[in-house]
Amino acid sequence: MVIKRYDVYWISLDPTQGSEISKIRPCLIVSPDELNQYLRTVVILPITSTIKNYPWRVDCTVQNQKGSIAADQIRVVDKSRLGSKIGNLSAIEIKKLKQVMQEMLGD
Secondary structure (H helix, E strand, O other), rough: OOOOOHHHHEOOOOOOOOOOOEEEEEEEOOOOOOHHOOOOOOEEEEEEOOOOOOOOOOEEEEEEEEEEEEHHHOOEEEHHHHEEEEEEEEEHHHHHHHHHHHHOOOO
16 A cells, blocks of 8 residues: 555554544544654544544545644554545645644644
């Protein structure tokens, strides 16, 4: 399986603890393609259908469904959790996400 950055997959996030986003849900791959090729894990951001106007959430559309990328819920998962690929982000969504991630993680 070739896994690419900014692709969206169904991913099982359970078991979780506390306030972590749970269930099987769409998740965005954010790890670089080079890491995706060689490691058994991927860095992901869950996508939720609950739209909140938080500055660290990025609106997106996947399979004609509106959602919100939860950049505040970044996590690493084993590739065995990945289900089917269901889409990818648009160039505009990628640009917005990069801005949010820079604000969150940059100096």
